[in-house]
Amino acid sequence: xxxxxxxxxxxxxxxxxxxxxxxxxxxxxxxxxxxxxxxxxxxxxxxxxxxxxxxxxxxxxxxxxxxxxxxxxxxxxxxxxxxxxxxxxxxxxxxxxxxxxxxxxxxxxxxxxxxxxxxxxxxxxxxxxxxxxxxxxxxxxxxxxxxxxxxxxxxxxxxxxxxxxxxxxxxxxxxxxxxxxxxxxxxxxxxxxxxxxxxxxxxxxxxxxxxxxxxxxxxxxxxxxxxxxxxxxxxxxxxxxxxxxxxxxxxxxxxxxxxxxxxx
Amino acid sequence: xxxxxxxxxxxxxxxxxxxxxxxxxxxxxxxxxxxxxxxxxxxxxxxxxxxxxxxxxxxxxxxxxxxxxxxxxxxxxxxxxxxxxxxxxxxxxxxxxxxxxxxxxxxxxxxxxxxxxxxxxxxxxxxxxxxxxxxxxxxxxxxxxxxxxxxxxxxxxxxxxxxxxxxxxxxxxxxxxxxxxxxxxxxxxxxxxxxxxxxxxxxxxxxxxxxxxxxxxxxxxxxxxxxxxxxxxxxxxxxxxxxxxxxxxxxxxxxxxxxxxxxxxxxxxxxxxxxxxxxxxxxxxxxxxxxxxxxxxxxx
Ligand SMILES: Nc1ncnc2c1ncn2[C@@H]1O[C@H](COP(=O)(O)OP(=O)(O)OP(=O)(O)O)[C@@H](O)[C@H]1O
Ligand SMILES: [Mg+2]
Numbered sequence: 256x257x258x259x260x261x262x263x264x265x266x267x268x269x270x271x272x273x274x275x276x277x278x279x280x281x282x283x284x285x286x287x288x289x290x291x292x293x294x295x296x297x298x299x300x301x302x303x304x305x306x307x308x309x310x311x312x313x314x315x316x317x318x319x320x321x322x323x324x325x326x327x328x329x330x331x332x333x334x335x336x337x338x339x340x341x342x343x344x345x346x347x348x349x350x351x352x353x354x355x356x357x358x359x360x361x362x363x364x365x366x367x368x369x370x371x372x373x374x375x376x377x378x379x380x381x382x383x384x385x386x387x388x389x390x391x392x393x394x395x396x397x398x399x400x401x402x403x404x405x406x407x408x409x410x411x412x413x414x415x416x417x418x419x420x421x422x423x424x425x426x427x428x429x430x431x432x433x434x435x436x437x438x439x440x441x442x443x444x445x446x447x448x449x450x451x452x453x454x455x456x457x458x459x460x461x462x463x464x465x466x467x468x469x470x471x472x473x474x475x476x477x478x479x480x481x482x483x484x485x486x487x488x489x490x491x492x493x494x495x496x497x498x499x500x501x502x503x504x505x506x507x508x509x510x511x512x513x514x515x516x517x518x519x
Numbered sequence: 520x521x522x523x524x525x526x527x528x529x530x531x532x533x534x535x536x537x538x539x540x541x542x543x544x545x546x547x548x549x550x551x552x553x554x555x556x557x558x559x560x561x562x563x564x565x566x567x568x569x570x571x572x573x574x575x576x577x578x579x580x581x582x583x584x585x586x587x588x589x590x591x592x593x594x595x596x597x598x599x600x601x602x603x604x605x606x607x608x609x610x611x612x613x614x615x616x617x618x619x620x621x622x623x624x625x626x627x628x629x630x631x632x633x634x635x636x637x638x639x640x641x642x643x644x645x646x647x648x649x650x651x652x653x654x655x656x657x658x659x660x661x662x663x664x665x666x667x668x669x670x671x672x673x674x675x676x677x678x679x680x681x682x683x684x685x686x687x688x689x690x691x692x693x694x695x696x697x698x699x700x701x702x703x704x705x706x707x708x709x710x711x712x713x714x715x716x717x718x719x720x721x722x723x724x725x726x727x728x729x730x731x732x733x734x735x736x737x738x739x740x741x742x743x744x745x746x747x748x749x750x751x752x753x754x755x756x757x758x759x760x761x762x763x764x765x766x767x768x769x770x771x772x773x774x775x776x777x778x779x780x781x782x783x784x785x786x787x788x789x790x791x792x793x794x795x796x797x798x799x800x801x802x803x804x805x806x807x808x809x810x811x812x813x814x815x816x817x818x819x
Contacts, residue, residue, distance in 0.1 A: 308693065334695030347693075349686040352679070359676075360683055365695035368676035 257284045257424050257456065262306060262316035264299075264480075276302045277313065278480035284424070286321075289450055289457045289471035293464060293503075299480040300460045301342075304426045307458075309333045320423050335365020338417035339426040340410065344433055347413035350402030354393060354412065357401050358382045361416030385415055389445070407438030411445055418449045425450065427459040431466075443470065464496045464503075474499075478506055520778045525771070526651050530723055532770030533658040535738050536763040537665055537716035539746070542739035543762045544709040545592075548673070549702060550685040554610040554736050555595045558617025559588040559710040561732035563717025565621040568630040568727035577638045581718045588714020589707035591617060596706035600699040621729060628729045630721075637722035654723055661719070665712065666763055670756045672708075681705050713739070734790065741793055742766035745800045772796055 264277040276299045284290050294300050305311035307318060309330030317326045320336045341347045348357050359373045379397060386394040389411050393404075401409065410430055417425055427446065431439035447470060450457050461467050467474045474491060476484035483506045486494060538560060545553040563584040570580035591613055598609035622628070639657055643650045672678045683691040684701040691698050713735070721727040746765025752758045776784050776792050784792065 310689070310692075329692075329697075331692040331695050331697045334693055339693055346687070347690055349683050349690060351686045352682060356679055356682075360679060360691075360694050360696075363676060363694070368680045368696070370672070370675045370677060373674055373676045373679040 256286045256319075256321050257282075257307065257458075258319040259283075259303075259307070260317045260319075262303070262313045262318070264302060264306065264311060264313045268314075276480050277306065277316075280316070280477070280481055282475065282482055284456055284458060286423075286456050287454055288473060289455075290459070291467040291471045291474045292458060292460045292477060293462070293467045293474065293499075294477035295507075298477040300477050301428055302480075303477065304339070304428050304458070304460065307424070308337050308339055308426060335420075336423045337426060338364065338420070338422035338424070339428070340413045340417055340430040342429040342432050344406040344409040344413070347416070348401045348409055351400065353398050353400055354386075354404075355379060355382055355397040357412065358385075358416060358419065361419045364420045364422075366420075385419075386412075389415065405438075407434050407442060410434060410438075410442050414442065414445055414449055418453055418455070421453070423456060425455045425457040427457065429460050429462065432462065446470070464499045468494060468496065468499060476503060476506065520775060523651050524774060524778060526655050528770045528774035529767065530655040530658060531720075532767040533655060533662050534716050534720050534723065535742060535770065536662045536766035537719070538713050538735060538739040539742035539762045539766040540665060540669055540759060541709040541712035541716070542736065543743050543759065544669075544705055544712070546740065547743065547758075548682055548685045549705045549709075551596070551599075551702065551706060552607050552610070553592070553595060553706065553709065554607065555591055555613050555617075555706075555710055556713045556736040556739055557732045557734070558614035558621070559591045559713045559732075560717040560720070560735040561621050561727070561729065562591055562617050562624075563588050563714025564721040564727040564731055565624040565630070565717075565729075566714070567718035568632055568721045569624055569626075571632060571635050571637065571722075572630055577636055577640075577722065581638065581715060584718035585711040585715040588717070589711035591714070592706035592708070592710025593703055595710070596703045600702050617732075618729070621732075625727060625729065629726055631726040632721060633725050638719070639722060658719065658723075662763060665715075666759050670759055673755050673759075677704075734793075737790075737793060737797075738766075738769070741797045741800070742769050744797055745769055748800045748803045769793075769796060 259280060259282045262277045262280040266272070266274040266276055280299070280303060292300055302311055306313050309325070309328055309332070313326070317324060319325065320333070323336070325333050325336065349360070355374050359378065362378065382397060383394045391408055391411060393408065393412065404412065413430070431442050434442060443466065446459070449455070457471070459470065468491065473485070473487035475482050484502055538556065542556065545551045566584040566587045567577070567580040570583060571577050595610045595613045598604045598612065599606050604612070639650065639654050642653045642657060673682065680691065680696045681701050681704070683694065683696060684698045684705070688698045691701070717731070720731065742765040743762055744765070745768055746761035746763070749764055749768070750757050750761035752761070773789065773792055776782060777786065
């Protein structure tokens with residue numbers, strides 16, 4: 256379970272570049288729920304995910320993961336609770352390290368790291384089996400540098416890394432945006448499989464309304480740093496992309512009217 | 520070049536192999552451009568010399584000297600991660616502060632160690648005059664041990680966390696690694712090694728001198744860069760091996776250049792030779808690939 260309460264975040268406050276990005280964002284995700292998030296560019300989706308992971312500290316508001324108040328924890332302190340896959344395939348892995356070293360790093364997410372060998376022989380077998388499930392032939396390339404892999408391969412490995420350790424929440428920020436359509440479809444399918452196999456609570460940001468409706472059980476729309484639409488269950492099942500688009504346009508219009516009123 | 524002067528070059532090369540391993544940790548693994556070395560190398564020397572002169576065991580002196588160096592590296596990292604001072608600037612601050620501190624420790628611009636017990640003394644037979652052979656041998660043992668220990672550490676869980684910190688700090692944090700703590704620890708390790716080199720240096724040179732640190736970082740970097748052109752960075756132990764060999768080769772080339780009378784170079788030309796050597800090492804990979812193409816070898 257993840258609960259965000261009334262989050263506010265303004266970048267560059269008190270300067271001409273002042274940019275209020277989160278404006279009272281509240282959202283609760285139940286355990287085991289797979290939520291998709293849509294919203295236009297600059298709506299604050301990435302900032303919200305960064306606030307959950309601890310990369311961004313909110314100005315006010317609070318964040319709970321399973322009853323634990325994590326608002327003030329640094330990102331590395333929350334890593335045991337939160338797993339994530341970045342949009343940029345280069346961001347989620349270390350290209351200078353080998354595939355098995357990257358997996359070993361993720362294997363210990365949120366745990367104490369001591370002086371025993373990082374990559375143990377027994378682990379290597381487990382890594383090989385896990386990589387084999389990707390069907391990318393990576394199981395024979397444990398010692399290859401991560402930098403040698405294509406973007407799609409790296410995202411697939413990133414997903415695998417995110418699932419090596421149990422987490423309370425999986426964050427996916429447009430993790431297929433940098434991939435070609437075929438690879439993107441493959442990575443999405445893998446995402447669904449990993450989330451359902453591990454019964455993960457997940458939050459996936461996407462720009463594709465199709466993806467937003469086809470994956471997960473609930474969809475929310477962010478606009479100007481707030482949740483403006485929240486659909487699930489029956490209502491969502493009956494929805495199609497044009498319906499969502501229409502609602503999207505409608506809220507945007509209303510929002511504009513609101514702002515016009517405020518200004519006027 | 521005589522055998523004895525060759526062994527002399529080897530001896531200094533071995534000492535600078537420790538410096539180069541330290542520089543490898545900061546510049547290459549942690550991605551932390553650190554100039555503290557110019558202060559932590561003489562710090563190691565000053566602490567060791569002062570302790571030995573006041574009658575302490577030379578091995579203990581080395582240990583304490585390393586600890587002092589580790590403290591200096593820790594302070595540089597602290598200025599950066601806690602106070603947000605730019606890496607280069609933080610290290611320059613510590614470096615100049617150490618100049619005064621080193622003077623305080625030594626109490627004079629130099630401390631002589633002639634006739635004092637050193638780590639080498641028990642093995643050297645004065646009658647046989649075998650210091651020229653024993654000193655490089657013992658240093659070789661120390662350097663090999665340092666390399667193997669470093670290899671083992673870097674392939675441990677904590678070592679991997681250190682490498683991830685330098686390679687992709689955001690990813691490292693997402694994996695639960697405190698990049699701040701890793702930077703503090705890594706910089707302490709790096710400068711601890713460099714100070715150990717300083718402590719051994721004064722024991723081979725017969726004393727410590729306040730200006731002995733000038734150019735340490737350049738030599739360390741030169742060794743790392745020469746090592747990188749020497750061997751492909753395929754695995755960790757190859758990288759540390761290349762760094763050690765780079766330091767040895769660097770000193771041998773310097774000795775050759777200075778000893779070849781027909782070139783007419785003298786001791787004061789040392790820095791010029793260093794610049795030329797590092798320059799060559801930097802362009803060598805490009806020359807290699809061009810040469811490879813022309814002879815129809817495998818293109819890279
Ligand atoms: N670290 C930062 N410093 C200053 N401004 C930032 C920072 N991070 C984000 N912003 C600004 O915050 C706003 C929201 O950015 P955010 O990345 O959260 O949007 P998004 O909804 O993810 O958009 P997109 O769909 O384009 O990814 C943008 O105007 C962006 O420029
Ligand atoms: Mg974004």
